[in-house]
Amino acid sequence: MPKSQERCQEIREETRSKILKDSMLYFARNGFAGTKISDLAKQIGIGQGTLYLYFKSKEELFQEIAALTNSSKDIAELNILLHLPMSARKKIQKLSDSIMDKLLQDDSYAAKVTLNTQMMLEQKDLPSAETIYQSEVYQITEKIIRQGQKEGSVVEGLPLKLADYYWGVVYLYALRKLFTTKYEMISSGDLSRVLLKDSTK
């Protein structure tokens, strides 16, 4: 019965995905230490034991989520944006639009940003600028900023520092999204203003 075999595998994959998705949100909201397996399982809607059929331990589940956090899809999109034939101002506006849209539409995106930022911060081993700056997302953003500074549309300052500032603000509103319900988010324009000079002058 190859059909049933396949279907089984499919269901397995679906469950695994659901666990990852729901856990990401839960971990983002409560942190690793603040997350109890019993609560997590209840939240997902499965038995505690079931979790251990898919992941060896709480630690491993978290690692797997952490890995998802550096979404290659997001990096790819960012890379495409970088190479589009348009002004840096336009690129930054498009990026900000896209980010704010995802934050509003997709809880998972907020969770991803949150976890990613927190993990960067907690990188105990090498808590130096170097570690953080190695992030691909940062590097690409940096390049867009350099382009903008050349074009005169982006404020002065160390590009890396500005990139970090920009993504820091994204983290800020990812947190808002995760924790509060009726929250007044900033607009895409507010986010862009971290980098862009006043266009009305």
Add this chain to the structure above:
Amino acid sequence: MPKSQERCQEIREETRSKILKDSMLYFARNGFAGTKISDLAKQIGIGQGTLYLYFKSKEELFQEIAALTNSSKDIAELNILLHLPMSARKKIQKLSDSIMDKLLQDDSYAAKVTLNTQMMLEQKDLPSAETIYQSEVYQITEKIIRQGQKEGSVVEGLPLKLADYYWGVVYLYALRKLFTTKYEMISSGDLSRVLLKDSTK
């Protein structure tokens, strides 16, 4: 022996203060669930039992720290600033200077901001805008922003939203301060730019 009695009380107060100060940093870095009493005591440099001579439980210690988080001193300073006879631009620049200075000089300040923000976020009971906006700090900042908008130096937008944005960025760099050592902080000017229009136009 009144001298000894006094001195004893004094030492007690000192120890209590040290516990509160060190615990604030530890909780800010690790969260409530991520803080083990054994580690915390070691960090402070006292025995585990000693903690319980000063605080009934981990929970109570945390509550006491949480209470310290809304420093009346900071609020008073902000209030004085609000009523000084100067432009909003100047007020915001002074405020940003003062904040960045405290962040650099004083780990406790960073911890205070961090815990305060996190507690605002986690306010489970009423996760609505109302709860957060009631914070005195927000209200005073809002007034300065209104002044600035009238004067034309502050960007357009809902004053409350802008105040929240401003303090959000402060939180962001409080986190940086707590977690990373050789980190490139933003300048006071970068912080002010959240609110102030470009002065060079």
Add this chain to the structure above:
Amino acid sequence: MPKSQERCQEIREETRSKILKDSMLYFARNGFAGTKISDLAKQIGIGQGTLYLYFKSKEELFQEIAALTNSSKDIAELNILLHLPMSARKKIQKLSDSIMDKLLQDDSYAAKVTLNTQMMLEQKDLPSAETIYQSEVYQITEKIIRQGQKEGSVVEGLPLKLADYYWGVVYLYALRKLFTTKYEMISSGDLSRVLLKDSTK
């Protein structure tokens, strides 16, 4: 699967009963403070954590046991005896027979009597005669004693005091049962003699 559901509930109830029964013995022998959860669990033959699936705390477990101590079954039996159409002498003899029999057969009964008496004594709040005398068992016993005094078979004296004396002696031999193995218990006749005049005169 109603069968399995039912069976599960059944097992749960059995475990709970076993914990209560074994704990009663252990507490009766060692007192509340002298009972360690680790030892208690080992004695019962379950893990320490399991105890906490059935009872919130050591204190709650003890309270639940304490509640069992005023067995309504024993009170009902005593009440039936009170109203049987027979002489007080006969009633007292039957009661003594029944008590000594239970003490010999059933460790739980000895534990129940022991805990009940100790709790009456430790009643910190109102350590007056009134509290103790309110016990239903004492009141019924008192009535039988009154009947006996009218019939001339029971010794003179305040009925309540005599009831207390009688149950005190029961407590005495409950202790013997709990603590010593090869102990020479008194006979049912010895117990009855606390109340009954010498029948051979």
Add this chain to the structure above:
Amino acid sequence: MPKSQERCQEIREETRSKILKDSMLYFARNGFAGTKISDLAKQIGIGQGTLYLYFKSKEELFQEIAALTNSSKDIAELNILLHLPMSARKKIQKLSDSIMDKLLQDDSYAAKVTLNTQMMLEQKDLPSAETIYQSEVYQITEKIIRQGQKEGSVVEGLPLKLADYYWGVVYLYALRKLFTTKYEMISSGDLSRVLLKDSTK
């Protein structure tokens, strides 16, 4: 300064006595495990540390108290009573008078009886009749009982069992004395009746 030396020694002895006396009461009421050094010291009216100037440990303090429990004075008195030229009935009545009097007058006596009985019961090592029956007090009481049985004034039954019964009842009312305030104690006559036949027949 030999005078001061002496006086010092004297004070030391007084404090030691007070500790022993008060601790005896406290241990009798609360048991070994239920007694906290901090509470005990407060009760005695000394500092916790002071206790350790007089006794090496809680255990040693308890042992010392336990030793006091087999008061040689009581045994001597009982021995004198045994050899007085009088009937067993008279001896038992005098003994009961003396016991009830001490119970009423002297909290320490009640504590002594209580601790002594409890220690006999808890004798884990050899919980056999033999251990208990070796007690000198029991042996002397047994002899008086034998005399009484010969004289026809004491009820039939194994003398040792009757002695145990008699002292058991004493224990019962020592407990009453320790725990309740306005309690109706039995009379000396009630106590004697455990052993003596009805004299009025």
Add this chain to the structure above:
DNA sequence: CATGAATGAGTATTCATTCAT
């Protein structure tokens, strides 16, 4: 000597993980 604050070994309780069903 007397004290009570400080300590850490010991005890109560929680929670990640296992396992019988």
Add this chain to the structure above:
DNA sequence: TATGAATGAATACTCATTCAT
């Protein structure tokens, strides 16, 4: 495969003992 009851290692908290004053 899915479950949740059972487990014991890990964590919070208590208390006998020590020690600086």
